[in-house]
Structures are given as C-alpha cells and as structure tokens.
Amino acid sequence: MKPLFFVHIPKTAGTSFRHGAERAFGFDKIVYDYGQDASQTSVLTRECMYGESPDPWRLYRRSLDNQAMMLAGHVTAAKYVPLCGVDRAVTFVREPLQRAASEYSHFQRIHQYKGSFRDFMKIPLMLDRQSSIFKGVDVEAIGMVGLTERYSESLELINARFGIDIAQREDNRGKPQVGELHDIAPEDEQEFRKLNPLDLALYERCRKLFESRIQLYRDNLPFAHARLTQFDAERVGGWAWWEGGADTPVDVEVWVNDEHRDTVSATQLRPSMARLKLPRGGYVGFQLKVNLSAGDRVQCRVAETGQWFPPGPRRVAVASN
Known part of the structure; x- marks a missing residue:
C-alpha cells in the first residue's frame, strides 16, 4: 500500500x-x-x-x-x-x-x-x-x-x-x-x-x-473530489472523482441560474493533472457546451449525493473589449 x-x-x-x-x-x-x-x-x-x-x-x-x-x-x-x-x-x-x-x-x-x-x-x-x-x-x-x-x-x-x-x-x-x-x-x-x-x-x-x-x-454518503474550472459563455467544465479512487465515474449536474441544465459524466482525460497520479488513470474530466450570458450563475452538483461544487454559484464574467 x-x-x-x-x-x-x-x-x-x-x-x-x-x-x-x-x-x-x-x-x-x-x-x-x-x-x-x-x-x-x-x-x-x-x-x-x-x-x-x-x-x-x-x-x-x-x-x-x-x-x-x-x-x-x-x-x-x-x-x-x-x-x-x-x-x-x-x-x-x-x-x-x-x-x-x-x-x-x-x-x-x-x-x-x-x-x-x-x-x-x-x-x-x-x-x-x-x-x-x-x-x-x-x-x-x-x-x-x-x-x-x-x-x-x-x-x-x-x-x-x-x-x-x-x-x-x-x-x-x-x-x-x-x-x-x-x-x-x-x-x-x-x-x-x-x-x-x-x-x-x-x-x-x-x-x-x-x-x-x-x-x-x-449522512453516510460518499465524498467526491470535484472542482469547477471553466465557466464562460460557451463551456462549463471541471473534474471529479470519488473519494478512495473508485473506478465508477462521477455524474455531474450542471446548473445555471438555479435550473438544472444537463448531466455529464466525468470521463474525459485531464493530461495536465497527470503528475498528481489521479484515480481512473486521469479520466476524470467533464465538459458541457452551453450558451450563457454575462452574469449567469453557474454551479455543479454530484448527481448521486447532492454535493454542490463550488459551494456557491459562480457568475459568468463580462467579456472584455
């Protein structure tokens, strides 16, 4: 071990x-x-x-x-x-x-x-x-x-x-x-x-x-290591895996302005994080194409447990000229 x-x-x-x-x-x-x-x-x-x-x-x-x-x-x-x-x-x-x-x-x-x-x-x-x-x-x-x-x-x-x-x-x-x-x-x-x-x-x-x-x-529920790393007008993305390194991918709900937009599985490769020796061989990423506006509130939730990440919504930034 x-x-x-x-x-x-x-x-x-x-x-x-x-x-x-x-x-x-x-x-x-x-x-x-x-x-x-x-x-x-x-x-x-x-x-x-x-x-x-x-x-x-x-x-x-x-x-x-x-x-x-x-x-x-x-x-x-x-x-x-x-x-x-x-x-x-x-x-x-x-x-x-x-x-x-x-x-x-x-x-x-x-x-x-x-x-x-x-x-x-x-x-x-x-x-x-x-x-x-x-x-x-x-x-x-x-x-x-x-x-x-x-x-x-x-x-x-x-x-x-x-x-x-x-x-x-x-x-x-x-x-x-x-x-x-x-x-x-x-x-x-x-x-x-x-x-x-x-x-x-x-x-x-x-x-x-x-x-x-x-x-x-x-509550006797599993914890997921998860982070929202991208939220802009076109994409929402991040990574997630189960505590303990279980092979089962984490299903992630994407919420926009308090409404459930879609659910995606965290199965994409994250090569930039390879040095961390991630579970699932690094296939822990997720990404969803979206059409958002400046000021929209974005948050994700682990579908199985209701774990929110980040703890509070993030707002899509106003595009700079």
Whole structure:
C-alpha cells in the first residue's frame, strides 16, 4: 500500500498529528523531511534527497521496501504528490491570522525572535504562507484537508477515510488548547489582511469544503473530489472523482441560474493533472457546451449525493473589449 503523504503546515496542529501517527504506525514506519538541517529529518531522506544527486524516486522505492506508512514534513504539496498520489495526501489548514500569530509566538520562544508581530508578518516567507505550500495542487484534489479549529472531527474523517486509528494528541502548543485564540491588535489584523489575501481566500475555500465533507460523512454518503474550472459563455467544465479512487465515474449536474441544465459524466482525460497520479488513470474530466450570458450563475452538483461544487454559484464574467 502506498504511504500517506502528510503536508505539515507549521502551527496547524501538525506536530500533534505526526506524534499520533508515530504511536499508531511506529516511529520507524514514518519517513520525515523537515529540511536538510532539521534533526527530525530521517536518515533515508538525507541519503536520497540531500546528497549530491537528489532522487525522489529512490526515496519512494526505499520507503516502500521499508513498508513505510507515511511520508511527512514541512514541504510543499507538489514535492511528493507525484510519488504518493494526491489521493493519499493529508494536511491541516488554520485560520490565517491565528496561525501567523502562533508561528510568531513559536519564533519568540524557540528562536528568540525580537521583532514585533508587524515585522514578523512582513517577512517574505510568511506572506500567504499556507497558499504557497499548495502551489500547483488544488486543495479540492487533496485526499483530506482538515481544519485545526475542528481537529477532532478532522481526525475522525482522516481515520475513516484511510482505515487507520490515529489518536488525538496536543503537542508543541503555544496556547493551553489547540485552537485557543491569540490576542491581536486591530491595526495588526488590518495589516495582516492586506498582506495575505490568498491565504484568507484559501482558508474560506477549505472551510466550506470541510463543511460539505463532514455533512456527507454524517449522512453516510460518499465524498467526491470535484472542482469547477471553466465557466464562460460557451463551456462549463471541471473534474471529479470519488473519494478512495473508485473506478465508477462521477455524474455531474450542471446548473445555471438555479435550473438544472444537463448531466455529464466525468470521463474525459485531464493530461495536465497527470503528475498528481489521479484515480481512473486521469479520466476524470467533464465538459458541457452551453450558451450563457454575462452574469449567469453557474454551479455543479454530484448527481448521486447532492454535493454542490463550488459551494456557491459562480457568475459568468463580462467579456472584455
């Protein structure tokens, strides 16, 4: 079985998750990549990724030989998704302002950072910190995106999805409890929101995705990884596949202005997404020819379950002159 790929975003309860995974799988069954100089980075990762000739495939094959259950670290989603597959990827995201405040507190405690929170948030690495980690990988495609603020429910979904049993822990905390709020000056909050529009949008996207997923789980209905990627005057298109990679294609209803326009099956090849190792060999796309006008509202729905995507309608843009 392919190992899970845990994308550990700093200060999102990831340390609690990986320590829980160590107890569930065994420390020797997890391969860590926290960077060349990090003490947590596994010997195998140093050998394969931080020598003269980095070789991700060798790392993956050696991990399989060692029956590793998880590959994890402070890395971008794109780094190991081509090996493990996007359906095996797991991560947590957190409300951006609180996450940044927690990382600032961590830098003060661990690295003796002396600057102000305003100074810290302007460090280039800290700008849109979470969204930069997902560059090139849509969050809708990732096997499971949990929320730090709803850690228990997220862990329940992860365990159910992958048939594992990771217990809840709370480690590396800057606050007494996971999710407890940091006090932030209003002027700092205002500045943060100006500097991090992508992270704010990403979190809202993930929050709505989580709400949809947890409701389907409670209703004992399957979740579909799905995204609307094209909606204009002539075409509506996107991609969809079932959680767990079932071979059955997803039937997608296309709705325009709250009316069901047509139903199509997601069976078209998406070669641009091949590096994600998609289910169904990449034959997960759909497209419908339409005749729409500027301002029309477009939304899709999974026919079998009623799962809407995106969560709210999108409007067809006005054509530029």
